[in-house]
Amino acid sequence: MTVVESTLVADAASTARRQATTAAGSPRQDPQPAQMKALVYHGPGRKAWEDHARPVVVEATDAIVRVTKTTICGTDLHILKGDLPSCVPGRILGHEGVGVVDSVGAAVTAFKAGDRVLISCVSACGKCAYCRRGMFSHCETGGWILGNTIDGTQAEFVRIPHADTSLYPIPPGADEEALVMLSDILPTGFECGVLNGKVQPGNTVAIVGSGPIGLAALLTSQFYSPAEIIMIDLDDGRLEVARRFGATASINSTDGKAAEAVMKLTGGRGVDTAVEAVGIPATFELCEEIVAPGGVIANIGVHGVQVALHLERLWDRNISITTRLVDTVSTPMLLNIVKAKRIDPTRLITHRFKLSQILEAYETFGHAAETKALKVILEA
Amino acid sequence: MTVVESTLVADAASTARRQATTAAGSPRQDPQPAQMKALVYHGPGRKAWEDHARPVVVEATDAIVRVTKTTICGTDLHILKGDLPSCVPGRILGHEGVGVVDSVGAAVTAFKAGDRVLISCVSACGKCAYCRRGMFSHCETGGWILGNTIDGTQAEFVRIPHADTSLYPIPPGADEEALVMLSDILPTGFECGVLNGKVQPGNTVAIVGSGPIGLAALLTSQFYSPAEIIMIDLDDGRLEVARRFGATASINSTDGKAAEAVMKLTGGRGVDTAVEAVGIPATFELCEEIVAPGGVIANIGVHGVQVALHLERLWDRNISITTRLVDTVSTPMLLNIVKAKRIDPTRLITHRFKLSQILEAYETFGHAAETKALKVILEA
């Protein structure tokens, strides 16, 4: 994830104190702003669970949410490595979670204090040309900004811009742990992998990468009843999880012969949908090798360098390649389908911590090969 | 164009004499087969207009067509350079044209001797899994075989496999020169560029390459009333043609600043559809630079080498990239729309020759920069 064309919304933490104006709903006028605990990025390799000013309403369309459950994303690890220049030191990380509305700006009509809400990783104004096309990811004043260009959800409180179109009411009786998976990972797997990949009943799908995001694509691809779902990874443990989650075949690609294995499984035809869920040239090029004529390569991976596109072989193969930053337009549908118990997102949750144990949670999540961690839940 | 998975249909010219069996309709049993003139490929750089055995019905689904008008494609020049290993010396070139049915096999039901027909550059059995999906280009026993893996249309007669689904009746009173443009160039520009590119009313389109195929995309994109069509080429003469054909803006990319110019024309946003109509890395990468978030790069160009796909910049831009060998599924629609005079394909025709002057026609077409040739008509 990264930010595109988002210049309007500045850092709440640093500007809230002077900007909390009459335009906003119920500005706090404390000479000493209230404090909270938060996970703050301090530059490559450095983070701390420390005291921080509590966020306040800045724009009339903001809501302040008390975070009750959050989680850690692979993207947070990328930020901590220093890979995302858009995220500067001092930033509170995190773009996932559920919580309770603490206060709202004057223009918020869909939520009020006390409402239990799901926080979307993407903020959407609902008005700009991109939002009107359902491309919330490219909202002119939103997109992925939480825990990136403004403070995020790994804290006791978070400011949510464009609250009416960036929060979702939690239905009574819902499993809130399950819903944390709807902030980012399930819509990402579904929109970027399954919808873009045009998964259809009876089709053949390969998913390259059996980490949390590949598994989210695996779970949500089953909404469309493909005949075959082939999972490819280097780690036998993750492949075993994939088979439990519904993969009909799995390939350990350590030997460099994954393409051959896919061709064998598909009678030499290749797959209708190849989902790239890693983000490196080798896995993308594997997708180029295994996609059937007429098929789709749906990229989910976050790439840091260019890849070789073999048009000399693909120009006449009638294929499509898609890229996408999750728009979270599917969130209402996913809420419905979770409520109807057609999917159990908690299968992705392997570890649980108190929010105050977040540094330990980062250790666990950051060493997934040993800990077998997929998603960790942090409870406030 | 190249052949994919087409192994069944062998060279008619060399096998017809021994294969003309009882399965076929009315096999000719002449001890000395009838002769005709044809343009034969004799290896890189070598071709001749020479005597050749006339084709006969081999399969019951074949038709023999007397060619009345044909043309030369850029792909024919590629073959003559030796770029297409699938096309071996001894092959009659050409995959476009109109003519009159001379004889048909026993299983042909839609055509009879004397019918005037349009020859599709793609042969389709109409039965295989690909044909049933409308992917005639990947027909298991067809696809682009004419003038490639079997003898083609630059001759007095040609054998057309799968005649019922590879020929089209010419409506009475039709302009047959116009219809020669429907064998390949118009469906290619339309299907690979316009349909794949999802050109829509009010959208912004850029077409990189103002040669015959780019101009075909330009003409057919106007079926969908885009607001802006930006044409990009190195040749001012071709850009001037493009403006006459409906381009709303043109950019000479000689200075290497085409991307900047497109961004300026689109208010920094880029284009909804970028059509690649050249086939080299530089032009494809230009498309990567100018496509807007949510847009499509529709590749038409025949590429000989890989290109760099800048996923490090495009992974979160919600774009699609498409490739396609023309399927000619749009031919019935194009016949309708030509009949209704909503497009005049003869605007692409710059030169006319007798079929017997084909070597001269190749000279003219092969030196388009000087001759300003777009499409040449060869009349039998």
Added chain:
Amino acid sequence: MTVVESTLVADAASTARRQATTAAGSPRQDPQPAQMKALVYHGPGRKAWEDHARPVVVEATDAIVRVTKTTICGTDLHILKGDLPSCVPGRILGHEGVGVVDSVGAAVTAFKAGDRVLISCVSACGKCAYCRRGMFSHCETGGWILGNTIDGTQAEFVRIPHADTSLYPIPPGADEEALVMLSDILPTGFECGVLNGKVQPGNTVAIVGSGPIGLAALLTSQFYSPAEIIMIDLDDGRLEVARRFGATASINSTDGKAAEAVMKLTGGRGVDTAVEAVGIPATFELCEEIVAPGGVIANIGVHGVQVALHLERLWDRNISITTRLVDTVSTPMLLNIVKAKRIDPTRLITHRFKLSQILEAYETFGHAAETKALKVILEA
């Protein structure tokens, strides 16, 4: 047009004076509210151009627009006949127009006083489940409310709820008369007739009804280059206009033999798209007779009674029937395409009046058979 599920927004005129609260931007606190002239409905058959309180901002998302140009819709005539119970006496009529923003509520971010704006006939919150699906017509707090359940645009000033998502900026240099056609009639013809009717290049279209809305469908269907557009009406004058506007054939249905005539024109096949633009059973049933297998009947007409659907004949014809209240989701596209001069909406304008002459304008528009009126422009 009628109102669906719109219960929230009450009559501005009656509630504004007591509701103009601090939540709104710059409430007017005049003891005597400012006055203006407006066209007020006083029950079946009765209307007056009279003094009325000027509207003020009620919700933070409102804008007050000074109307510079407006027009009269056939629906206004329906209201005056007493056909729409949702529109009660005392209501200012009108749901079309352009103007200048006079003031905005605190939550309006896209517009400010002085901006020139196009008013959409449909108000959209941009937040509810229907708006998120692009079904603005069914917005839970909007939809078609202007000149229906709240005061409308046939006045010197109008209050526009959900201003950010219900107004459109007018580009510099635009022809404002042309844009009045974008409030309702062009998006209605386009969305309900052309988009729902799946008009495609090379297809055959019949439009039943050559009044303003049928002509709007005729103009916008040409965005997709159908091969044939057959116009059907009882009035030769209107059919002559239709031919000038691009119809390829016209049929006067006075003799009751329109279906036969269409079948003759289409070689017995029928039309791919039949657009119903009248709103009575006879015209809808004509569409049932002329739609080809695989075709679409796209209803635009406002129907007051049920129609007979001949499923005993249509159940196996693979057809679709669509209904739609315009959503105005196509407005940004239409603005683009008007700007690009691919359509000239002013062709629909036959008469011009001062806004103060509105009673005379109603006379002219209400007697279209004699006056040949299509759309009338009222200028403030």
Added chain:
Amino acid sequence: MTVVESTLVADAASTARRQATTAAGSPRQDPQPAQMKALVYHGPGRKAWEDHARPVVVEATDAIVRVTKTTICGTDLHILKGDLPSCVPGRILGHEGVGVVDSVGAAVTAFKAGDRVLISCVSACGKCAYCRRGMFSHCETGGWILGNTIDGTQAEFVRIPHADTSLYPIPPGADEEALVMLSDILPTGFECGVLNGKVQPGNTVAIVGSGPIGLAALLTSQFYSPAEIIMIDLDDGRLEVARRFGATASINSTDGKAAEAVMKLTGGRGVDTAVEAVGIPATFELCEEIVAPGGVIANIGVHGVQVALHLERLWDRNISITTRLVDTVSTPMLLNIVKAKRIDPTRLITHRFKLSQILEAYETFGHAAETKALKVILEA
């Protein structure tokens, strides 16, 4: 089902003896043609299991299939009541089944004697304009002709026109009883109900009619993971079956309050997809009452009389209504998905008989209310 525009293919039984010409592959020249047993329609209320001439190849594209398993369709009962004038006395009934190829015409390339095949209820030439659009149901020389305008499958042998595009190879090891459900009932429920109804993940579906065809729609709608599937019928036994087959709710409509019940279940919103699987006005009008704004009514039922379409209420609801005779374009997909065990079609089979017991089987199937019969298998 009924026949549309199919005039070419005459009755095989009566014409085969004189037409078996040299055009065909291996004509039988027996002075006394071989005999077989067949279920012959002898006019309203009359049928017999009797001796009949065995069919022979008439057209070069025919195959003769020895039927190994067949079944009875509700449409067969309609024919026996005399409801279908297209089906004349003397006709062998039946349009479903699997078998073994006995002989093929000269132009058949995809099958040979001995191949095990699935017989599609729709014959498709694969060449005409309708077939090229995937509308096999309207094939100019095919469509639903088996057991209707030509002799059908309730016999020891059947002639299949257009064999290459109307038969499907049975994969080794397949459950042939399951595949009998792919001749008609599953593609009908899927194409007419599920595909036309645009069933999507998370959506709400109501199916009116819990007979075999409604249950086929129920089973195949689950390919798309709707959140809710509400089944409506008059018979509690069938509703109980529906719940076992995956319905999330069921409504017995005997009390005339089904619409109210659906509104209650959907929070007053109605359903995204309403499938009509009965074929009478009352059930179609129930669909009109329960479809949500933006929803679809997908008609499967065979209607004998017109229905009332309440456009006075629906004109502004943004709905679609679709009709369709099954095209069987989904058969390859259904074969894949059965092979992958994502659906078990044998759940529809309640009774099994020998083919020679077909009169008893008709009794059982014709009294489904008592026998609880869904589909019966007849084994040769």
